[in-house]
Amino acid sequence: MNTLNKTAKFAGVLYLVITVLAPFSMSFVPSALIVANDATATSSNILAAEGLFRAGIASDAIVFLAEIALTVALYALLKPVNKTLSLIAAFSRLAMTIVQGMNLLPYFFILLLLSGSGYMKSFVPDQLHALVMLFLNAHEYVALIGGLFFGLHLVVLGYLVYQSGYLPRFVGIVLMATSLIYLAKGFGTIVFPDYKPMLDSIAFLAFIEIVFPLWLLIKGVNFERWQKHYPASV
Numbered sequence: 707m708n709t710l711n712k713t714a715k716f717a718g719v720l721y722l723v724i725t726v727l728a729p730f731s732m733s734f735v736p737s738a739l740i741v742a743n744d745a746t747a748t749s750s751n752i753l754a755a756e757g758l759f760r761a762g763i764a765s766d767a768i769v770f771l772a773e774i775a776l777t778v779a780l781y782a783l784l785k786p787v788n789k790t791l792s793l794i795a796a797f798s799r800l801a802m803t804i805v806q807g808m809n810l811l812p813y814f815f816i817l818l819l820l821s822g823s824g825y826m827k828s829f830v831p832d833q834l835h836a837l838v839m840l841f842l843n844a845h846e847y848v849a850l851i852g853g854l855f856f857g858l859h860l861v862v863l864g865y866l867v868y869q870s871g872y873l874p875r876f877v878g879i880v881l882m883a884t885s886l887i888y889l890a891k892g893f894g895t896i897v898f899p900d901y902k903p904m905l906d907s908i909a910f911l912a913f914i915e916i917v918f919p920l921w922l923l924i925k926g927v928n929f930e931r932w933q934k935h936y937p938a939s940v
Contacts, residue, residue: 711927714927718924795863871928872929887911
């Protein structure tokens with residue numbers, strides 16, 4: 707029981723770390739530096755606040771490293787419910803993590819473009835700024851792809867939580883509902899790009915996902931129900 711709840715609380719802590727850091731790097735930093743449809747102003751902002759831009763990269767890196775450990779912890783917690791589905795949940799979250807990790811490359815390309823290195827002199831300023839905006843837009847769309855993997859993860863994770871018996875069903879429902887937000891935003895932006903601003907505006911609703919890590923951290927797993935439903939795994 708002690709080991710089981712330690713795993714649950716470890717997962718809860720990692721989940722909360724990700725929940726706190728991800729909005730900083732994925733929302734606050736871009737909103738502070740990017741000026742829509744103004745490549746020159748955006749480039750100037752990044753140059754003036756390079757420390758903030760790099761802090762966003764570091765925050766993303768911490769998130770992706772934490773995601774790997776969290777993937778394993780969640781798999782360990784939910785494997786008794788259904789091993790196959792737990793693997794699907796784990797691999798889809800790991801796929802999201804790899805995609806998002808590789809998505810840091812456009813940010814490093816931007817730093818190289820704005821570094822003032824001699825080999826960049828072949829570009830005129832307007833060209834450099836246009837490339838900066840191109841990489842920022844590319845980063846946003848790759849993040850959207852990562853969100854599709856995460857949507858798959860959440861719907862399977864939510865189902866496993868719902869079926870587990872040792873975690874509350876309402877948390878499973880919340881996770882499955884949250885998955886719809888990520889999937890709707892991803893596929894909606896691909897198929898109906900004109901509605902992207904509206905889809906972005908509802909994305910904040912995904913924050914309800916925080917009930918899961920809070921439950922793991924505060925309540926943990928109901929060990930009596932774990933024993934009752936899955937005695938072979940005790």
